[in-house]
Amino acid sequence: MADTDPPHNNRQAYWRENLRIMTYIMAIWFFVSFGCGILFVEQLNKINLGGFQFGFWMAQQGSIYVFVILIFIYVRMMNNLDKKYSFTEMEELQSDSGPEEEADGR
Amino acid sequence: MDVKSWTYIIVGLSFASYIGIAIWCKAKSTKEFYVAGGGVSPIANGMATAADWMSAASFISMAGLIAFSGYGGSVFLMGWTGGYVLLALMLAPYLRKYGKFTVPEFIGERYYSKTARVVAVVCLIIISVTYVIGQMKGVGVAFSRFLETDYNTGLFVGMGIVFFYAVLGGMKGITYTQIVQYVVLIFAYTVPAIFISLELTGNPIPQLGLGGNVDGIPLLQKLDTVITDLGFSQYTTSTMGSKLNMFAYTLSLMIGTAGLPHVIIRFFTVPKVSDARLSAGWALVFIAILYTTAPAVAAMARLNLTQTIQPGAVGTPEGSLEYNKRPEWFKNWEKTGLLKYEDKNMDGHIQYYNDSNEAFAQSGWQGNEMTTVDKDIIVLANPEIAKLPGWVVALVVAGGLAAALSTAAGLLLAISSAISHDLLKGILKPEITEKEELNASRVAMVGAIALAGYFGLNPPDFAAGTVAIAFGLAASSIFPVLMMGIFSKRMNKQGAIAGMIAGLGVTLLYVFQHKGIMFIPNTSFLGTMKENWFLGITPNAFGAVGAIVNFAVAFAVSSNTEEPTQEAKDLVERIRTPGN
Numbered sequence: 242m243a244d245t246d247p248p249h250n251n252r253q254a255y256w257r258e259n260l261r262i263m264t265y266i267m268a269i270w271f272f273v274s275f276g277c278g279i280l281f282v283e284q285l286n287k288i289n290l291g292g293f294q295f296g297f298w299m300a301q302q303g304s305i306y307v308f309v310i311l312i313f314i315y316v317r318m319m320n321n322l323d324k325k326y327s328f329t330e331m332e333e334l335q336s337d338s339g340p341e342e343e344a345d346g347r
Numbered sequence: 348m349d350v351k352s353w354t355y356i357i358v359g360l361s362f363a364s365y366i367g368i369a370i371w372c373k374a375k376s377t378k379e380f381y382v383a384g385g386g387v388s389p390i391a392n393g394m395a396t397a398a399d400w401m402s403a404a405s406f407i408s409m410a411g412l413i414a415f416s417g418y419g420g421s422v423f424l425m426g427w428t429g430g431y432v433l434l435a436l437m438l439a440p441y442l443r444k445y446g447k448f449t450v451p452e453f454i455g456e457r458y459y460s461k462t463a464r465v466v467a468v469v470c471l472i473i474i475s476v477t478y479v480i481g482q483m484k485g486v487g488v489a490f491s492r493f494l495e496t497d498y499n500t501g502l503f504v505g506m507g508i509v510f511f512y513a514v515l516g517g518m519k520g521i522t523y524t525q526i527v528q529y530v531v532l533i534f535a536y537t538v539p540a541i542f543i544s545l546e547l548t549g550n551p552i553p554q555l556g557l558g559g560n561v562d563g564i565p566l567l568q569k570l571d572t573v574i575t576d577l578g579f580s581q582y583t584t585s586t587m588g589s590k591l592n593m594f595a596y597t598l599s600l601m602i603g604t605a606g607l608p609h610v611i612i613r614f615f616t617v618p619k620v621s622d623a624r625l626s627a628g629w630a631l632v633f634i635a636i637l638y639t640t641a642p643a644v645a646a647m648a649r650l651n652l653t654q655t656i657q658p659g660a661v662g663t664p665e666g667s668l669e670y671n672k673r674p675e676w677f678k679n680w681e682k683t684g685l686l687k688y689e690d691k692n693m694d695g696h697i698q699y700y701n702d703s704n705e706a707f708a709q710s711g712w713q714g715n716e717m718t719t720v721d722k723d724i725i726v727l728a729n730p731e732i733a734k735l736p737g738w739v740v741a742l743v744v745a746g747g748l749a750a751a752l753s754t755a756a757g758l759l760l761a762i763s764s765a766i767s768h769d770l771l772k773g774i775l776k777p778e779i780t781e782k783e784e785l786n787a788s789r790v791a792m793v794g795a796i797a798l799a800g801y802f803g804l805n806p807p808d809f810a811a812g813t814v815a816i817a818f819g820l821a822a823s824s825i826f827p828v829l830m831m832g833i834f835s836k837r838m839n840k841q842g843a844i845a846g847m848i849a850g851l852g853v854t855l856l857y858v859f860q861h862k863g864i865m866f867i868p869n870t871s872f873l874g875t876m877k878e879n880w881f882l883g884i885t886p887n888a889f890g891a892v893g894a895i896v897n898f899a900v901a902f903a904v905s906s907n908t909e910e911p912t913q914e915a916k917d918l919v920e921r922i923r924t925p926g927n
Contacts (some may be wrong), residue, residue, distance in 0.1 A: 250921065252923070252924055254922055256923050259923075263436050263437075266432070266436060267432075267436065270429065270432045274429050274597065275594060275597065275598075276423045277643060278597075279421075279590060279593050279594055279597065280590070280594075282418075286583070286584070290558070291558040291565075292557075292558035292559055292560060292565030292566060292567060292568070293557070296584055297418055297421075297583045297584075298558070300369075300418060300421035300424070300425065300721055301413075301418075301421050302554060302557075302639055302642065304424075304425050304428075304429070305413055305425070305635050305638055306635070306639070307428055308431065308432050308631060309628065310629050311432055311601060312431065312432060312435045312624075312627055313628050313722050315624065316435075316437060316621070316624045316625050316628055319440075319621070320830065323925055325623065326923050328925045328926040330588055330619045330620060330621065335685075339687050
């Protein structure tokens, strides 16, 4: 098992990139919910979107759609990152042998 | 066929399928019992998570809450969905990589401390028991209202069903049952919404119907006009407290959602780390279907309700509904006491307006005559208000029961695994075999059901208030300690324990100061304090402050005490990357 392990610095680089992706996504997460839905809602309500005031729509509809999209973007980016650093998960051999062994694996 | 026969058929069929599944997938190992063998596909797990998460509160209460708070109700919509982004990014993949069974187990190992594990178990049990009481009560009420049995019988039937499939099947049985329950509940929620949206706006998609036109003007604009004419505050702009309070409330619900143990353990059931991320995405898709429909249901129900009672011009005698001509659903709900009318000016008509706003009283009006309009009846009464056929009404009953039962089962599993795996196997008797542990977890679950049933039969009248405690606890104790355990290698045992206790303590103190110690009125211990004393933040929204206190105390304490052990650091290193 040990020889398939990427070197230590690869782990660090992977973690740094992961944190960077997270920061971007959390920024959008904050902007659409707390920003558009609460802090700037009055200003955005001046914009009409069909039968909606935009701020109200963001608070009750838009932010939820964005949350869903954000998670799927994160999934995609992380899968690419896993590939780039070859942290590909072998189809759960360790899961059949029980979680204890997995824990001892390192 | 009448509503009652339809209810028997639809509820009966759905229950038969839950029991069938329980027999089909009996758990044989502890791994199957706690995490369904770790082999559930991400989409299936997403659906099960959605059913697990959406309780009677989401299904029955939320739309009603929004209907009467308008824009302010957005805190529930954003808070209870935004938490999944936190889960997907900050907790689910790493806890899946950790690869064991329970949340306290992770806390105990990461902080190399049995004390931390016990504190986590205590938090978990308080959170889950609080929740389960509400669910059992929902089951009892739904049965007694629609099957016309008394409340206790309804409760016992519900307990029996949960007992059967949760105890037998464990997580494996629960997962597959929850998938069926999701289908039942989402169908039951959206079908009436589609009918009502079509009827009001001509658009079959409720999410679009909310922005559609009624009699040539936008629905929301019409709703604003109709209710402001009666003195209520404008639907689209009325807030819930100050902006800061809405901010804190939303944040509390988000962090609380991500810290709920029964939701977190669902991500232990998928095969891989990447599946845990994907599964959170699917869970939110399935949740979003209900959560984006709810605001449409809310606005349309409020409009329908108001226009039923005030069909004509405000101020004209015939503008208000004549009491003798009230519709059938009105009479039905009057029987339950959840809807009450009092003819204050003896004119035989119903005046429904905001009487704390004197300016809106018309000549001859002597106060608001709809003395009780319980928010919880909105979703259940909705199909009747819109005159939908009997099978739709029956479907809503089955949906409400599915929502309550699926959440109850998930919570009971979280409680039983904390007792058998963390307390018994982890601390008291580490030498027991897997078989004994499996039996112990079944016994623990029976105990948990009995406890929930007891509280269901003797509901403490603080049921609504305890929700604040559950979310406050999850937000101020479990979430921060998990997050720091993953993202900070420096966080040590002392910091984590001090953080949990401080966060929890501050939150409890604030809630009890406002609502009385253990919710007993007039036991506020700090003398009379102004309402929402801390920056105007309500007790329900205080979890966010508790979480901040937790983080601050934890960092302060850990930077002044020794570094964590090498094993703890290795554990953090290991869970941060997928694969071996």
